[in-house]
Amino acid sequence: MKIEYEDTFVKVAGLIGGPDYVRVARALLNNENATDEEIASATGLKIKTVRKSLYDLFGRSLITGVRVRDPKRGWFVYRWKAQRDQTDGFIQTQRKKVLNRLKQRLDYEETHEFYFCGTPTCLTRTFEDAMENFFKCPTCGKALNRLDNAELKNSLLWKIKQLEEELVK
Numbered sequence: 001m002k003i004e005y006e007d008t009f010v011k012v013a014g015l016i017g018g019p020d021y022v023r024v025a026r027a028l029l030n031n032e033n034a035t036d037e038e039i040a041s042a043t044g045l046k047i048k049t050v051r052k053s054l055y056d057l058f059g060r061s062l063i064t065g066v067r068v069r070d071p072k073r074g075w076f077v078y079r080w081k082a083q084r085d086q087t088d089g090f091i092q093t094q095r096k097k098v099l100n101r102l103k104q105r106l107d108y109e110e111t112h113e114f115y116f117c118g119t120p121t122c123l124t125r126t127f128e129d130a131m132e133n134f135f136k137c138p139t140c141g142k143a144l145n146r147l148d149n150a151e152l153k154n155s156l157l158w159k160i161k162q163l164e165e166e167l168v169k
C-alpha cells in the first residue's frame, strides 16, 4: 500500500463521507472560493453529489460559503472555502465522543457480572438473566459460569488512557 501525505482537512472529509468527500475536499484546497459547478467539473462528480457533500461539510462548520452574484449570469452562487482551522476542533470533538462511549462501556463492565455457558453460538448473559434461568443456559442447557471480563476492562482502560493523552496534546 502506498502511503501518501494527505491534508487533515481532506482526511476528516473522508471520515465523514468517504471517497466523494475526499474529492470535494481536495478540489476545495486546490481552488479556494470555488463554486459548486467548478468543484463538480474539477472532480467529475455530479452536481447533486457535490452539493450534498458541501452542505454537509458546511453544516459541520468545516467549510464556509459566501453568496455572491455571478457576474456573467446574474444569479447568485455560493463560493466555498475550507475552514482548515476547524478541523482540529472537529477531531477533538470526535475523540471526546469516543472517549465518553468507552467510559460508559467500562462503567457497564465494572458494575455488571456476566455469565456464559461456553458454547460459542450462545449469548453472554447478565447476572439477572443468569439468575432467572437458574444459572443454566436456556439455549443449550449447560451451566452458566461467571465470565472473567478483566481482559476487556484492561483494554478499555488502555484505550481510554490513550485517548485522554491525545486530547491533552
Ligand SMILES: [Zn+2]
Binding pocket: 117, 118, 119, 122, 123, 137, 138, 139, 140, 141, 142
Ligand atoms: Zn448455551
